[in-house]
Every structure is written in structure tokens, then in C-alpha cells.
Amino acid sequence: MKRIFDTQLIGPFAAMVIVALIVALTTERFLNPGNLSNLSLQVSIVALIAIGSTMVIFTAGIDLSSGSMVALLTMILAQMLKFMGIPLMLALPMILIVGGLLGLFIGLITAYGRIPSFITTLAALIAFRGLALTFNNGSPIFSLDPALEPIFYGKLAGIPLPFFYLVFFYGLAAFVMNFTKLGREIYAVGGNPAAAVLTGINVRKVQTTTFVIAGFMTAVGAILMSARLNSGSPNYGQTLELQAIAAAVVGGASLAGGRGNILATLMGAMTIVIVQNGLNLNAAPSSVQNIVLGLIILLAVGIDMWRAEISALMGRIFGRSSSGSAQKVKKGA
């Protein structure tokens, strides 16, 4: 357990708590039970997709395709339910498989075609959105299935179901990253791909696997998106891929690969959503929300990069040297 709840979690957790405190102190309605359960709904889609995005980032890759893939998958799901008469219980697993296959496709081209993931997923970002428009003449499809909505809005013991999805998938992801061969290989590939090859790790297979996971988790997100709005639309999921990456980055994942904690991504997503929620409750326009989101990303990474300087400054202000600065200086010795 020591491994999962390591020091990499403290920063993102503290950031989340501080942000929550600030919002709670300035916004009356924030702590209403209704609002809090609303938070888990709001965070669920981006946080679930961010599991895959984070694993790709751990291998030093990037996944820009998830937002468009959500749109494409909601359209395929809508097509299946509305026009092809496929029952929901069959359509859902099929969507998960399609998501995994799309991820596999991207992963194979990236790893075996030796094309940087930034390029392959940028191409997918553009192409999937186009592909989504080929369904139903590019129009959204509404009123899919009455049984779809409870997947998102349903509750168990008064707690919204998406909360349980988050617990389940983040639990699974934390297990994979910390206790399995695959998790270790993901960190190894991101940490030093050349050394990974020389130690017999199948680097390409590991890279491909992370994209399959990313595709699968995007499909989970797409199902929740369809359930939330009981519809499919080629316009869904715009900039969702960037929000997922932002969650990973605010959670402290290094875009250079090899470093980060998957649970911190959940904290990162929560931090972002709490800020958005606070601004919403105070009726801030969406323009302001975007500006604030941009600043949060900058601040989160900045605090991480300048940690040594900040703690040295704190030490000077409060008249004692802190352990953070000691570590940084020793490293340079």
C-alpha cells in the first residue's frame, strides 16, 4: 500500500483540498449534498477517460484522439440502438470492443509504424470527428433508449452510480500500475525506452497496450456521455482530450514519461472540476472558466517545477531550511 499512496499523491491531494476549501468558503451552495453528488457526475466522464490518457503519458506518449473518439462512439451507439435494433445489453459491450479496437489501431500505427503518438492521435482527432459526421447525415440522434439514462443518473444507496465507476476503474488502474508486470513495463518504457529494449521488454507491445486501454476507457466515457444526454452527436466530446491530459498534468504526471501516479490524475480531474463548479455556482461566464482552467494548469505544473525554489523561499521567510530544498541541492552535488 505504501507504493500506491506515495509522496506523488500528497501534492495533488493538497491542491485539491486547498481548492475545495477556497470554493467552500466563498460559495455557500458548494457543500450542499446535491452539489457534491453533482460533482461526481461532472468529473466522471473526463476522469475515466483520463485513466487511459495518463497511461499513455506514462510511456512518454500522448493521446489527442479521445474527444473525437467519444463523438464517434456515441454516434455508433446511437446508430445501433435507434436504427439497427441492437439491444442495449449487446450494444454496450460492442461499443467497449470498438473503442478498444480503435485504440489498437492507433497503437499499432504508432508503435510498429514508428510514427510519434502526437501525430497519429492528432490525425485520429481530426479523422474520427469526420467519421462521426458520416452517421445520420451528420445530425445528432436523440431519445435512444429509456434504459440508457440510469447508467449515468442511477443511484445506489443514495450515491450516484458514476461514483462507483470511478472507484472501480481507478482501483483497477492503481492495481495495474503498482502491482502488475504491465504497470512496471509502462513506467520502464516511459523512463528509458533504450534500456527497456536492452532488458527484453517488448516496448512496442507495451505502447500498443496503453492505447488499447485508452480506447477502452474512452468507450466507457462515451457510454456515460450517451447515457447522460440519451443521445449521440458528432459534436460531443470537444476538447475532452485536452481536459483529460490537463487532469493528468495537474495530477503531476510528467509528459516526458516514467513518472506520475494514476490516482493523482483523479485528484487533478477533481481539482479542475471543483474550480469549474465554484465558478458555475457564482455564475461566472464560460470565458472566465476557460481562462481560469488555463491558469490552473500553468500553476499546477509551475508549482511542481519550482517546488525547490518555493520551499527555499518558505524556509527563508519562516527562518528554517526545509527538506524540499535540501533534496534538490543534493541532487545537483
Place this chain on the structure above:
Amino acid sequence: MTTATPLWEFVDISKAYPGVLANDKVRIKLLPGSIHGLLGENGCGKSTMIKTLSGVQQPDSGQILHNGQPVTISDPQVARDHGIATVFQEFSIVPTLSVGENIFLGNMPRSRFGVIDWAKVHSEAARVLAEMDVDVSPDAITGTLSVGEQQLVEIAKAVAMDARMIILDEPTAALGEDEIERLHQLLRNMRSRGTSILYVSHRLDEVERIVDEVTILRGGKVVRASGETEINVSEIISAMVGEDIGEHYPKEQNATAEVVMEAHGLATASGVTDASFALHRGEVLGLGGVLGSGRTEIARALFGTDELSAGQLILNGKPVRFRREMDAIRAGLALVPENRKYDGLFFNFRASGNITAASLGGLSRLGVLNLKAEEQATHDLIRDLEISTQAEEKTVNFLSGGNQQKIVIARWLFSDSDILILDEPTQGIDIGAKIAVYKLINKLTRAGKSIILISSDHDELLAMSDRIAIVQHGAITRTVEASDLTHDDLVRASADTTETNLEEVFA
């Protein structure tokens, strides 16, 4: 050489890091036209001293005198303005730029209109390289050169700025014997022109050859000051380590008659032309030859990195063909690469992740790792190999080079490989750590493992190998008992070549 005013004098320089007094009143006098060796084990404060002298950091106390006048070296630019050039152990060249651009990086000759004067970059770079007797085109892309040539480009930067004082930190770590000789000649030329040179090296044999004076540091303090110590290897070692270290090369004879691997006429597109040898159980087979002779390429061919274009590899009597590294590792081979920083270590892992990286399959069941077994095995290996216990808690970037190298070797101990290829295993690590690596080689051969040792340190290669295969131009020309060879034989044998052959190889 004059005994007049020192060019530079560093008086009572102290520098503390939290928890460590890295430099404790260090005094060094640098005379013009003198090569001054700064020696000591890893962690003795050499790097700290170099950083202070080159303006990378400020001392906590102490005085720096230039021609007798106190000065402050507030940043690296000030150091350059004072004529101090530093060639750091870690290269500071830009691999995608040309040799000429690297030599004048940050100091490009400009024409009247402020535009870079490319003709001058080319001609000046060519002049510097010719002066250094380095056969590299100023237009070559630096990243495509061999490590040794890149090191020479690094030194060319210092030569180009007409430095009056040059600090060289482990300049020969990546160089072959003839390149070292060329560098030494260059340093002697600079010395005769009055340049003051501060020379940091772990290769004590070469220190003996080139250095005029030594200062030895231990635990941040000067234990032998300039001129105090005779330049004599065994005395230097005992001053550095602070105790008698005993046998420098503790070689054990563990070779048996049983052949574990045979290579017949191996060739690759990467430059192996004809490599044949037999490796016995418990044997250390040394590959001798100059840098660029194809030793590393033979290792790559054996390990499945480079595809064989001809020849046959036989393992335990059975023909094998490795299409990639994974196949070789499954068959019981291991490679400790020349460049542990770039190809060997996972800096995001602690010792445990690094040690088990090649054995994750065996350590897991249905894909789930046995973390308890991992911690236990890591703990045992850290104890057995005398690796710093910090490695259990900290990521390996916090460890010294010697500890890092032991961890890379520990990886293959843990994976229980039968044949280990060690490419420059003691490069850039201090004496104590080197001896630990030699003991590790003994431990491995005693357990019936076989080792292919590649080393540019001829003394080490002669002392630690049972037999030595001479490599020239990608071919193994002959294999001889190590005890039948002397240092000079090895130098001559590996350099024995005709002009035309050389041109073919470097064309």
C-alpha cells in the same frame, strides 16, 4: 615552468550542502604551463570544486586569486571572460548541430552586419581541429560521430576560445588508447604555451604519465596538497582511499574446458566483418582493440540488436539465431551497455525496479508482480554487492556511478543469465567501485557464468581476462592467453594496421 605567481590560486574554498560539507577549506595553486591533477574518490568534493571554479556555483567562503588579484567568478560567463574553459564529464555539445557550430556555440564569429560568418566558422573550426590533429570535418553532424570524437569536439571548444586555464573532468573516460595519446599530446602542447590545466581523472595510469602536480581530496578536505606527493600510483591510491586497498586486480581463475558459446564468422551491416571465438564456462574473454574497432558492434551482434548478415552463433552446442534482444535474454545472455546513463538505467525507479526489470516475467504470476520477493531480492543484492542502502528508498539518479553500475550488473545476477557481455563496466567510476566490479566478475565466474569483457583500460583488460580476442576493423584477428600479453603487446596488436585499411574503415 616558473615558480612565480600562480595563475590562479584558490584559498580556503568551502562549500556546504545541507548535511554535507562538500569542500572544507580547499587550497589549490595552479601554475601557468602546468598540468595539475585533482584526484579523489567519488563524493570527495571534486565536482563541487569544479563547479565553483567554473562559476556554476558560489563558494560559501574562501578567496579566488587571479594573478594575485582577488576576483569573483559569479557565473560561467565571467569564468569564460577570465579565460577559464571547463570540459565537463557530461557532454554539453548539441548532437544535431555541426562540429563547427558546436565549437563556436554561444560565441559565433559574426560578419559586419551581425550575421553569422559561416566561412569563418568553417575555417576557424578546421584550424582548431587541425591544430589538435583531429581528423573530423567541421561540417560533420556531431551526433553522428563516435563518443570519442564527440569528446574531442568538446575539448576543441576550449581550445577555440584560447583558454588560459582548462578544467578537464574525466576527459578520457570515453576515449580509446590512441585517442588518449593524441589528447595527451595536445595537453602537452598547451602546457608548453603556458596554459594551466586542471586534470580530473580516475585513470591513474594516465595521471602518472601526464600530470606535473597533484592535489588529492578526501571527504571534502585536501589530504595531499600540490607538490607534496610523489606522483606514484600506489601512493596516490592509498591517499585517496585512506587505507591500503590491497590487490588492485583481484583476478580469480575460474575458466573450465566446457564451451558455452561459439561464434563462427559473424558479420553485420553495422561493421562486424568476421568474428569467430569460443567462450568457456567460467571464463572472462576480453575483447581488445581501439575505440571504433568493432568491439561494441560484436556485442550488439551477439545480443540480437544488429542482424547477422553472415555467420553462425552456437549456444551450448545448438545453433541459435536472435532476431531481437528479447530472444538473446531468454537464451541466457545479458548486456551491460557501455553507456549506463542512456542505455542501462531507469532513473525513475529505485534499485528494485532496476534490478528486476529483465526478470518481470519470472517475478510475476498471471501478470501480478510478487513485490515481496522483489524487495527481498533487492535487499539481499544491495547487501551482497555493497550497494549504498539509499538505493532501497531513493531513485537511482541519486546514486554514485559505481553504485549505479553495480545495480545494472545486479539486474543480470537476478535474472540468472549465463553469459554476460560487459561493455566498459568500470568507465567513470572510482577505484573502490572498480575493485567491487572486479570482485563481482569473480563471483559470477565462480558461479559458472561466462563473461565477455570489453574495456579500453588495457591494464584492466589484461588483468581480468583469461583470454583476449584482438579486434581490428570488425574482425577477431587472433585470440591469445591474457598472461602471454603485455600492455605494449596489446597496444601494438590492436593498433597494428596499414594506412589503406584505416582509410577503408573510416571512409
